[in-house]
Amino acid sequence: MAHLGGIWGVLQSLVGGQQIALMERFEVDGWVARVRQHRPGVTGLPPAGLRMVLDAGVANDALASLQAITTGTARVGPELVTEFEDRYGIPVLVTYGATEFAGPIAGWTVDDRKAFGRAKPGSVGRPYKGVEARVIDGVLEVRGGHLGPEWRRTSDLAHIDDDGFVYIDGRADDAIVRGGFKVSAGAVADVLEQHPAVSGAAVVGRPDERLGEVPVAAVELASPVDPAALDAFLRERLPAYQVPVEIRVVDAIPRNPTMKVDAVAVRRLLG
Numbered sequence: 001m002a003h004l005g006g007i008w009g010v011l012q013s014l015v016g017g018q019q020i021a022l023m024e025r026f027e028v029d030g031w032v033a034r035v036r037q038h039r040p041g042v043t044g045l046p047p048a049g050l051r052m053v054l055d056a057g058v059a060n061d062a063l064a065s066l067q068a069i070t071t072g073t074a075r076v077g078p079e080l081v082t083e084f085e086d087r088y089g090i091p092v093l094v095t096y097g098a099t100e101f102a103g104p105i106a107g108w109t110v111d112d113r114k115a116f117g118r119a120k121p122g123s124v125g126r127p128y129k130g131v132e133a134r135v136i137d138g139v140l141e142v143r144g145g146h147l148g149p150e151w152r153r154t155s156d157l158a159h160i161d162d163d164g165f166v167y168i169d170g171r172a173d174d175a176i177v178r179g180g181f182k183v184s185a186g187a188v189a190d191v192l193e194q195h196p197a198v199s200g201a202a203v204v205g206r207p208d209e210r211l212g213e214v215p216v217a218a219v220e221l222a223s224p225v226d227p228a229a230l231d232a233f234l235r236e237r238l239p240a241y242q243v244p245v246e247i248r249v250v251d252a253i254p255r256n257p258t259m260k261v262d263a264v265a266v267r268r269l270l271g
Contacts, residue, residue, distance in 0.1 A: 035062065039065035041068075067090070072095035075168065091110060093109065093113065105133075106131065126166065131144045133166055136153075140156045140157070155172050156171055176204075176205035178241050188203045188244065192230065195225070195233050197221055197222055200220035216270045219248070
């Protein structure tokens with residue numbers, strides 16, 4: 001309930017006359033116990049929750065009632081979606097929204113998953129009925145539905161394909177300016193999380209006398225790997241100026257109660 005996504009889900013359940021099972025704080029065993037007890041057809045997990053379920057090795061039969069899982073509130077790497085779907089055979093429906101939108105405004109549906117399968121990796125889905133989206137100068141704008149008739153400019157960099165699927169390419173306000181070159185912290189973290197040994201990543205800016213700011217990264221590991229190997233992995237996929245000057249392995253990336261990366265705490269951690 002600390003995030004609008006949770007409030008939205010509760011309101012939808014109340015309107016639909018559905019039961020609600022709340023947890024004071026997410027932890028895998030408690031979540032699995034509630035799924036076993038209440039046998040929901042659809043439930044939601046943030047990306048970090050999907051990763052925790054995978055890492056905990058939850059048995060497939062524990063999730064047998066689920067026909068779909070919605071996810072959002074933070075960036076969702078397509079590799080995470082694929083891994084979860086391959087493990088459990090449950091469609092993962094990514095949604096997109098923001099607090100200022102009072103809920104989700106775009107997302108995948110079960111029908112779209114059936115029609116397009118994995119042909120749209122990285123997409124957050126299509127605008128919901130009544131909502132329009134466009135991209136102006138690389139930044140997503142939306143209107144319609146409960147948003148009203150005027151175009152609203154978001155803080156997200158995006159593109160929209162010919163089928164109307166929206167792709168979030170980073171945030172206009174998470175840019176690290178390194179010697180005049182802009183680095184999207186979220187985009188670099190996404191690439192780090194493509195490495196099979198990395199279960200989570202966060203990238204922030206560190207003040208630098210010469211360049212103004214440089215990217216640094218914290219990573220959680222699924223299996224042992226040397227930071228030098230991660231550096232080489234990034235250099236094969238990114239321009240040199242986007243590669244963090246330090247990649248630090250941590251036990252746990254700081255997160256807030258909604259399990260989003262706490263960028264302020266990560267900056268303190270990495271100095």
